[in-house]
Each structure stands twice: as structure tokens, then as C-alpha cells.
Amino acid sequence: MRATVSIVTVLASLSMSACSMTTAILHEDSPVQVAAARPAGPEPEPPSRVTMEAERIRVDEKIHFETASADISSDSDSLLREIAQVMNDNAHVRKVRIEGHTDNQGAARYNLDLSRRRARAVVARLVENGVAAERLEAAGYGLRRPVETNDTDAGRAANRRVEFNITEQDEAAADEQTSGGAQ
């Protein structure tokens, strides 16, 4: 009985002391919810438009020129930088022939000259973009090498083109690059 009274007295004083304690240490059970929108991630890399193949550089977008001119349109600037980058990433390719082609609209002589000037303009731009001039040569074939019919708009558009054909390369390095999946 005496022990019980003592314990109750102690507990009562403990309870009372809670009011006069210097610092009450407590715990908040329910977490504070903090939320915010995750920022958008970086823009995904655009798919490559330029691929190094065994015998050519495949370019999946046309190089645009001003009409009846060898002036390269500004919308092709980034494409030409990409082509230059791929060439510089593939040092085993020692020489590439830049070939200009036209459709059959207009005089053959005019087209031949235009295709040559356009090929030279592409070479000049690649050199500006850091490709060694000795790795490049320009050739124009005019309307002589169509890849599609010239009887349709789509066919003529396909025939107006610039090709990048590899004429010299380190074959052993090329095999290694191909098996390694290089661009």
C-alpha cells in the first residue's frame, strides 16, 4: 500500500514536471507531404542523319542549294557540320569524292556545270568545318547518272543530289570500324 502511494506520487510529479520542463521532445507522426513537378529532361539527341558505310557516307537528308545556284542554303548548315564530324571521327577514310548530280531539267551543259559547282561548294564547306582538304575531291556529273525516273517530280527530286563516295581508305581499320559498329 505504501509502495503504491509512492509510485503514484512519483508519476504525478513526473506529469506535473512536464509542464515546467525546459524542452519538450515530441514526434510528429504524419509526414509533411512535399511535392513538385519533375523538370523536363534534356532534349533527346536527334537521330543521326549521317552514317559511315563501307563504300560511302550515307546522308539521309538532302543538302539544299539556292535555286539554280551553288550557294548552300543555311538550313543545311548543321547537316554539313554533321558530315564533317563523321569524317573526322573516321580517320581511316582517306579520301571521299563529293559528287553532284542534277535532274534533266535544262541544258545538259548547264546541269553539268551546276553539279560541279555544287560539289565544289560542299567540299569548301567541309573544309571550313575542319575536314582536311586532301581528303576531299569534287566531281559533277550533271544529268548523266539518274537514280530515278525524270518523268515525275519525286524522281527528279531524287536525281538532284550530292553523294559522298569513299575512294581511298585504310581497309583494315575500315573492317574494324564496321565490326565495331562505328557510324
Place this chain on the structure above:
Amino acid sequence: MIRMSSSAIALFIFVGAAGCGIGDAQTNLRSAVDAKRQELNQCYAAALTRDRDASGTMQAYLYVDSEEGRLTEVEFVGGDVSDPAFQSCMSGSLTQVQLSEPPVANLKVEYTFQLTPEG
């Protein structure tokens, strides 16, 4: 002999504390912290720009002064995000908290912040 477990003693202290207004102070503090949610969300949005994977929980002690009823200090003690700028932003927002009534004693309250990215 009568045995008394430590949890029972703590219960008595808690009941005593509740009886003298500590429980009210804790409720007031929670309301004041909840009122800062928008600012805390903005701190978190900024943290996500630095690390878009920042998420999880953060534990902190919030200290409330009994004289002014003001939250005076935030002490981060653990959790999944250790971004100093985020902690500084959270502290800056929370230390503006003023309770409607000062508590009868200084408070040290353990809080958990649940950080959830959306989208």
C-alpha cells in the same frame, strides 16, 4: 514490488504534457508548417532542377522557442536528399513560422518530410 515499464512512465509524462498544453502547441505547429507547404514545394521544385531524381524522405528536428512561439531552428538529421541548398531553402521557409500561441515549454519536434516528384 510494483513494476512500471518505461513506456508507461512516458505515457504519464505525455498525459501530463498534454494536460498543460504541449499537445495544442504541437497541433499549432503542424498547422503552421502545413501553411508553408507551397513554399516548401517551391524549394523542392528548385532541388529537382539540380537533381531530377531527388525524392524520398528527410528527417528534421524543428525547434520552437517558448517565449516568442517562433520556430527558431531546423536541424536536418537524416534522409534521402542531402542537397544543402534545398535544406537551406526549407530552413529559411520554416523559420518564419510563428505559432498562434507560444507553447508552455520549448519544443523539439521530430518531423518527416515526404518528397514526391510529379510527372
